[in-house]
Amino acid sequence: MxxxxxxxxxxxxxxxxxxxxxxxxxxxxxxxxxxxxxxxxxxxxxxxxxxxxxxxxxxxxxxxxxxxxxxxxxxxxxxxxxxxxxxxxxxxxxxxxxxxxxxxxxxxxxxxxxxxxxxxxxxxxxxxxxxxxxxxxxxxxxxxxxxAIKLSSSIEGLSLLKATKSGFEGYVRDKYTILPETRERMLATAVTATWRYSFEYAHNIPSESMYFSERYSDVRKVLVDTFFGPPDKGVYSPSVQSTLYQMAKAVLNRFHVISSISLNMPNLHFLPVNLSSLQNPNLVKFADDVFLPIDEPHGSIEASLSRPHSRM
Known part of the structure; x- marks a missing residue:
């Protein structure tokens, strides 16, 4: 349209x-x-x-x-x-x-x-x-x-952080690459998720009171649950890209009334802090415990997932 x-x-x-x-x-x-x-x-x-x-x-x-x-x-x-x-x-x-x-x-x-x-x-x-x-x-x-209608809902600024169970390895390395590979890092992001409903005409819209409020809460829960994994052991994230895909796929698998979903997940960085001086080479020695939070510059990762023949 x-x-x-x-x-x-x-x-x-x-x-x-x-x-x-x-x-x-x-x-x-x-x-x-x-x-x-x-x-x-x-x-x-x-x-x-x-x-x-x-x-x-x-x-x-x-x-x-x-x-x-x-x-x-x-x-x-x-x-x-x-x-x-x-x-x-x-x-x-x-x-x-x-x-x-x-x-x-x-x-x-x-x-x-x-x-x-x-x-x-x-x-x-x-x-x-x-x-x-x-x-x-x-x-x-x-x-x-x-x-004819196109109806979409979004979550903007859903801030999520897990203190472990995240890594980043095997990426392209060249003379400008100084980022070390790791299987142990903090993962933080501010999710923007937009999903489009499959209703094609206004008369197809469900008439139940607060229907879309419930769907919003349901989608939010699936996104959060997939990001973190089980409460006792979590789930490992090999990259923001991989986690984003799993979150998008979980939403489409769970809600057939949703035809497509787009996710934007900036990688909000927490940098390891190491401080030293001539007198004390280990003034602060990083051991997965002290970080410098930064939000600029940050990685930008986004993708969409849709059913065949659907459009965002």
Whole structure:
């Protein structure tokens, strides 16, 4: 499904789109048990529409004002009487823009959910207290007027570290290589994972409440479990590349409703520290215990895995 409008004007190819970005909204719900539920969303809207006249003829009669898009976000959030996922809110907005305006051919809605989570006091869930977590939950719906949809979810900034069970050997060595080979190192990364669901049309989207929130939690668990391995012995990682592949494969094997997944896993380095002086050659002697954390420069490793005939 194309994400651009392209026409020929005076022998030149012309493409255009417009929208509203960084629309921030907080929404609170109170359930029948007196518990409050809270989300904070950052919404981006992009419309592909037939409004070429505004560019070439000074005629704005086909433009959906970006301020109207902003106001629609708040109005639709208000209409959600029950708690809703980021994916469902993206679909809700995309359906509105693609169906309400005849000139809109495709609506692209991206929702980034800030990681607020419920506070627990003395092991008990607080009715109305929340604290800010780390990784972000992202949803994007691309919906055409025909009802064809591309729906994806992402985890951004999932920070993972294991203190052992990692190595790196057998790589290309040349005159610029000084990195020593090892079977014992720390492995740390900040995972960004994006997966696309296999639903092709909006009417195929599951209607169960909080369906996508559950899938998000399930995918997150599979990624984390595969990275670390069993709690008593872990799993050895011969490279970030190998671990990335195993994580992606585990998700596709576990969830048939997911057609493809892309992982970006920068290698956040912890360098062994050795300090010496003329008076004390072993001031600090490294023994897999003292490290210098650095995040720049860092290795960049990314790949995608998809089922046959699927597209990211």
């Amino acid at each position: 194309a994400q651009k409008d392209e026409v020929m004007i005076e022998g030149l190819k012309f493409e255009q789109k417009h929208g509203k970005q960084r629309v921030r909204v907080g929404r609170v719900w109170k359930d029948s048990n007196g518990f409050y539920h809270f989300v904070e969303w950052n919404v981006g809207i992009t419309l592909l529409s037939d409004c070429v006249r505004s560019y070439v003829n000074d005629d704005n009669s086909d433009i959906v004002a970006t301020d109207t898009m902003k106001n629609t976000v708040y109005a639709k959030a208000k209409e959600c009487k029950e708690q809703i996922t980021a994916e469902d809110f993206a679909i809700l907005l995309a359906k509105h823009f693609a169906s309400f305006y005849k000139q809109v051919t495709t609506a692209v809605v991206k929702v980034v959910e800030k990681p607020w989570k419920r506070v627990y006091i003395d092991g008990q869930p607080h009715r109305h207290g929340f604290e800010l977590g780390s990784e972000k939950h992202v949803a994007e719906a691309v919906l055409s007027k025909s009802g």
